[in-house]
Amino acid sequence: MSDRLYKIQLPVYLTALFIILSVVEHFFPMPGVVTNFNVTMRSFVTVVSAAAFMLGIIFLTISHAKTITEQKSGWYYNLFYIAALLITIAFGLMGVRNESFLFIYDNMTAPIGAALYSLTAFYITSAAFRVFRARNWNAAILLVCGFIVLTMLIPIGAILLPPVVPIGEWLRSFPSSAGFRGMIMGTSLGVMGLAVRVLTGRQKDHLGIREERMGGE
Amino acid sequence: MSIVIAGRTLGLLALVVIVGSILYYMQQAYSGKIPNLRRLQAVDAIEEIMGRCVEMGRPAWYLMDNTNMTSPSVLAPTVAAFQILAYTARMAARLGATFFVPVTQGLAYSIANDIVEEAYKAEGKPEDFDPLGTVMYLPDGADRMYIINNLWSQKVAGVFFLGSWYHKAVIFTEAAASVGALTLGGTDTTHNIPFLVAICDYSIIGEELYALGAYVSQDPTQTSSLAGQDIGKYIALILILVGSILATVGFDISGMFAW
Structure with a gap:
């Protein structure tokens, strides 16, 4: 069989088959064997992801090891990566409930993740100062609505200004939900369009395949 | 039954x-x-941002946030972001702007690298494409510090925020706005659209991202x-x-x- 069949056509056919099976299972009552097959295929996603993760670790380690052996600038950071990786793997292999492994997770991984995520709090504050300026009518409406909803959400807000509660609830339940639903509809239709393109083999980017298309700039 | x-x-x-x-x-x-598509204002915004970067002699950045293409909800905006990337990279090559594309996912990195390299070749400037610096892989997590720090140190003049954006939308757009960069933002993740719309100078909302991708690619x-x-x-x-x-x-x- 040709290289193209293996690398392009077969993955496209398999993708189309799994899309059809998932759609059919959602709308029509199917025998247990089809449902079980779909469940097994979905669990393959986890298996394939884990395999890809292993590959990533191997290549990243090779890249870091190369930097260390060539003594490039900042090589000690690469050494730190390899040491952290080996120590974590060693404790992880003893069991995910191992105390030392849990110590690393609870006291290093989780706080680092939380610290990175918490950056959002600082930036959202300065963003609020930037955005909430009544430069024009649109910005003024945003400012007033933002003030009402924020005041409603803070614990003391409802006590200081009781009318903000019904107005804020109305803003969230009607104009805000209506806008969001419109956006969700547009996005969902876009995903349906993508599914059709993938199903018909017109879009292969998810397989890492880019083919020259008609037109273009 | x-x-x-x-x-x-x-x-x-x-x-x-x-x-x-x-x-x-x-x-x-x-x-x-082929159906006609309305020209979005964002198409002109791309040109304006890139022109500004060239005039000021400062770099233009193209950020995509989540590019995990195994997720269907991320694949659609990522594909659109790639199409816009092809157009933007060609414009950067044509005008001679310094262009930088950090990517946090392996598959997306190799695709983005191909797209940008092809764009520079198509404009007859393959020597301007830096294989190690134009498109760069940044591990997810480490990208925050790298991007914020370099937005400041390089005084980036224009930033594109296109694709599937999550909480990093606030961090990066605000950092870009603080350094005075002209920004274009667009995502289909509904909970982050408000941040991009509010902070960016130009924005495209929800499915306009797909429309912009289709318009600039003429696919x-x-x-x-x-x-x-x-x-x-x-x-x-x-x-x-x-x-x-x-x-x-x-x-x-x-x-x-x-x-």
Whole structure:
């Protein structure tokens, strides 16, 4: 069989088959064997992801090891990566409930993740100062609505200004939900369009395949 | 036993009509009848941002946030972001702007690298493409510090925030706005659209991202698929109008769609 069949056509056919099976299972009552097959295929996603993760670790380690052996600038950071990786793997292999492994997770991984995520709090504050300026009518409406909803959400807000509660609830339940639903509809239709393109083999980017298309700039 | 699972017939009908419309328009496009797309203001914004970067002698950055293409909800905006990347990279190469694309996912990195390299070759400036510096892989997590720090140190003049954006939308757009960069933002992740719209100088909302991708790529598959999706929108509009009228006059239709 040709290289193209293996690398392009077969993955496209398999993708189309799994899309059809998932759609059919959602709308029509199917025998247990089809449902079980779909469940097994979905669990393959986890298996394939884990395999890809292993590959990533191997290549990243090779890249870091190369930097260390060539003594490039900042090589000690690469050494730190390899040491952290080996120590974590060693404790992880003893069991995910191992105390030392849990110590690393609870006291290093989780706080680092939380610290990175918490950056959002600082930036959202300065963003609020930037955005909430009544430069024009649109910005003024945003400012007033933002003030009402924020005041409603803070614990003391409802006590200081009781009318903000019904107005804020109305803003969230009607104009805000209506806008969001419109956006969700547009996005969902876009995903349906993508599914059709993938199903018909017109879009292969998810397989890492880019083919020259008609037109273009 | 019914043929269709109870309560899902209407969904199946909608699916058949919308998919049928998309396939019909795709077929029309391949026979030469490509639907026209309205020119979005964002197309001019891309040129303006890139021109500003060249005039100021500062870099332009193209950020995509989540590019995990194994997730269907991320794949659609990422594909659109790639199409816009191809257009933007060609413009950067043509105008001689310093262009930088950090990517946090392996598969997306290799695709982005190919796109940008092809763009520089297409403009006859392959020597301006730096294989190690134009498109760079940054591990997710470490990217925050790298991007914030370099936005400041390089005094970036223009930043594009396109694709599937999550909480990093606030961090990066605010950092870019603080250094005075001209920004274009667009995502289809509904909870982050407000941040991009509020902070960025130019923004595209939700599915406009797909439309911009289709417009700049002039790809008949994408363009025709958008025309098919519009049929879905018209159906939704009609159903919303009819539903609103019936609900206003007190006619309960909730039990009618249990089949």
